[in-house]
Amino acid sequence: MTDWNSIEAADYAIPADRDPGELVDELSRALADPDPLVRDGAAYSVLHTWIERGVIDGSRRRALGDEMADRFLDPEIQARTFAPLVLDMLVAKGEFRAEWVEAFARWYPAEEDLRGYDEELGWLHAVAHGADLLDRFGRHAEVDPVRMLELAAARLTAPTGHVLDQLEDDRLARAIARVLTRTDLSERDATGWLDAVDAEFGADRIVTPVSAHFSNCLRTLRLLYVLADRGVRPPTQDAAPVPLPHREALKTRLGEVLDRMVRR
The missing domain is CATH 1.25.40 (Serine Threonine Protein Phosphatase 5, Tetratricopeptide repeat)
Structure with a gap:
C-alpha cells in the first residue's frame, strides 16, 4: 500500500516509479476505507492537493467524479459520505456534469445514517x-x-x-x-x-x-x-x-x- 504520509511530506510529489493513474485509483479506494486513519488522513490531503494543483488531468478528474456519483449507492456509509467531499473538490476545480447533480439529489434527502462521528468509523458527517x-x-x-x-x-x-x-x-x-x-x-x-x-x-x-x-x-x-x-x-x-x-x-x-x- 502506498505511503501517503511520505508523499505528503515530500510536498505531494508523485513518486517517480509510480503510475499516476494507479495512484488516483488507490486514493479513490482509500476514501471509502472503513479505517478513518486511512480515509481521513494523508490520503485525503494528497487527493485534495493533486486536484487543486492540476496534477490529476481533466479526463481522470471527470472519471473520478463519475465514480463518486456512483458511490452514493455504496452499501458502506463512509463511502457514501466521503463522495460529496471529492465531488466538491472536482467542481471547485472546474469539472461539472449534470449527472453528478442528479446522483447527489437522489442521495442527500434519502440518506438515513446521519451520525456525525462513530467510534470505529470516525467522521461520517452525511x-x-x-x-x-x-x-x-x-x-x-x-x-x-x-x-x-x-x-x-x-x-x-x-x-x-x-x-x-x-x-x-x-x-x-x-x-x-x-x-x-x-x-x-x-x-x-x-x-x-x-x-x-x-x-x-x-x-x-x-x-x-x-x-x-x-x-x-x-x-x-x-x-x-x-x-x-x-x-x-x-x-x-x-x-x-x-x-x-x-x-x-x-x-x-x-x-x-x-x-x-x-x-x-
Missing part, C-alpha cells in the same frame, strides 16, 4: 458533507439554485431519529445562506422553498415529544435567520460577509415559519 456540496452546486452557474433550496428543505423534513450533534445543522444553514446569495433568485425563489417546511412542521402538525428532524430543522432555520440578517461569509478565509439579496423578505418568511413551529 448532512455536513452533503451541505458542502449543496453549497457548491447551488452557486454553480449550470445548476438551478431553487432546486438546491428545495433539496435542503427535503433534507430538513426527512424523518429521522437522529438529532444532529456535530454542528451539522450549522453547516447546512450556511450552505443554504450561500445559495441564497445568488443574485438571479427572485423574492419568491428565495422564500418559496420554506413552504415545504411550513407544511411539515406548522402549528397544526406539532406533536410532543418533538421529533429529531423537527429539532434539526428548527436549529437550522434559527441560524439561517441570523445569517439572513448579518450576511454569510463565503468559504474563503477571512472574507467579509456577503448580504443576501432578499434579506428582509427571507427574514419575514423565516420568522413566520419559526413562529408556527414553536407555537403552542
